[in-house]
Amino acid sequence: MTAVAEAGTFAVRGGGSRPLAGTGALLRLALRRDRLMLPIWVIVIALMVVSGVGSLETLYDTEAERAQLAASMAANSSMRSMYGPVFDHGIGGLVAWRFGTFAAVLAAVMSLIIVVRHTREEEETGRQELLSSAMVGRRAPLTAALLTAVIANAAVALMVTAGLSGLGAGGALALGLAIGGTGVLFATMAAIAAQLSESARLAKGLTSGVLGLAFVLRASGDAGTADGSSVLTWLSPIGWAENVRAFADERWWVILLIAAAVAGQCVVAFTLAGRRDVGMSFLPTRPGPAEGRIATAGGLAWRLQRATLLGWAAGFLLAGIVFGGMASGAADLVGDNEQAREIFQRMGGQAALTDAFLAAMTGMFGMIAALYAVASVLRMHGEETSQRAEPILANAVGRLPWAAGHLAIAFGGAALVMLLSGAGMAIGHGGELPALLGAALVQVPAVWTLAALALLLYGAFPKAAVAAWGVAGLCLALGWIGPALNLPRSVLDLSPFGHLPKLPGPEMSWTPVVLLTALAAGLAAAGLAGLRRRDLQT
Incomplete structure (x- = not known):
């Protein structure tokens, strides 16, 4: 038996008894590889939300103007479909209305990029097979990728909470958790897509398609109702983040709903990861024609x-x-x-x-x-x-x-x-x-x-x-x-x-x-x- 085969056998045996072996090393590698990309994503998302305080205070500096804005949004279905309803016309409520949905979408995009980059892309390029020849557990790469996404979203949540705490600690925490929780939710969704698809491009496409559908459902639901109670809104994870209602009698149980969805998707992703070989997928690519047609x-x-x-x-x-x-x-x-x-x-x-x-x-x-x-x-x-x-x-x-x-x-x-x-x-x-x-x-x-x-x-x-x-x-x-x-x-x-x-x-x-x-x-x-x-x- 060759040295490569022996190393592979050793890795498989180690991965079978220790499925998370090597997770720490892979996590450090992922954070090192993303040492430039992650801070940019985190800072841009958090800054977009926090900087909205000053601009909204300048735009709507009186209680009457803010109340008029809330009334206008309640009567304008097209604008509700874009931003969502205004649940409270205080500055905190307006920040959550104006920036919360888009920040949640950006956190989702960041998360799906991170997870696919460190799972399916690694397998597609052959690097994961090389890493797996060492003492790396079967589920360690997926765990490291998800932990990287969790760290990035936790940083976003902390920065948003700290930046908005002056408007109310409870509302700031609720908005930070809603944005970060949405990001983690789509990270676990991308983890499932990475197990199902055979290419990183398809994994990103599947997750992006679900994200687009979630945004459309949320927009359609909010266009029909002014209080976020539409069934279509509740069918969308973006709608869940909206219905946390930061700075407006927060609904903490919606955070638990997001956490339950994250836990359920994690179970599915890890189950699928344990039932396939490196480089394989549950949705294989359709074979091409017997004779090539690309000249x-x-x-x-x-x-x-x-x-x-x-x-x-x-x-x-x-x-x-x-x-x-x-x-x-x-x-x-x-x-x-x-x-x-x-x-x-x-x-x-x-x-x-x-x-x-x-x-x-x-x-x-x-x-x-x-x-x-x-x-x-x-x-x-x-x-x-x-x-x-x-x-x-x-x-x-x-x-x-x-x-x-x-x-x-x-x-x-x-x-x-x-x-x-x-x-x-x-x-x-x-x-x-x-x-x-x-x-x-x-x-x-x-x-x-x-x-x-x-x-x-x-x-x-x-x-x-x-x-x-x-x-x-x-x-x-x-x-x-x-x-x-x-x-x-x-x-x-x-x-x-x-x-x-x-x-x-x-x-x-x-x-x-x-x-x-x-x-x-x-x-x-x-x-x-x-x-x-x-x-x-x-």
């Missing part, structure tokens, strides 16, 4: 990324319809509050409030589309590190043609999803199709700039490629909470989106559009040059 590198790139692109396209179209329908209710929400009107105008740039709302939403679509573009570009990095690119490039396929297929989907797909978001807003708003399509397309050069930066990092500095996510996240944070915090123009201009004309509106400036397009082209050319010269990663 080009571009065709292979399309085959690998088509499902992701179609999912993003459908999501942007539906979201565009929803936000387009909300545009007519923006004026009712803001009313005569000039400070709130200024925030929409800072985000949207035009005097007309409806146009400002549509411009702000279009800009938000652009920043989210940048996440798709970065992910699509970095798919090449995943293909390379998993050693699937090397057999292709060993044949009569050059690096540039191979990259061109993925880049066509990344850059072209970004333009497509933006067009669909504009079309969706026109459908929801009931007109202005040319204006809204133009507003959507104006965002594309900024999206391309971030995609090209990701290409530069991957092509020239592959070990730093993950930093592209940090840049995209920073731009999203600046666009999302920057105007509400009244950040100076010089800070907002750090994002390429800060230089674009705000449409729909009467004025169009072509200079920033042309300059950003040229910048994207230059960054992409530099990235391709670096990819052509460097060695492949092993």
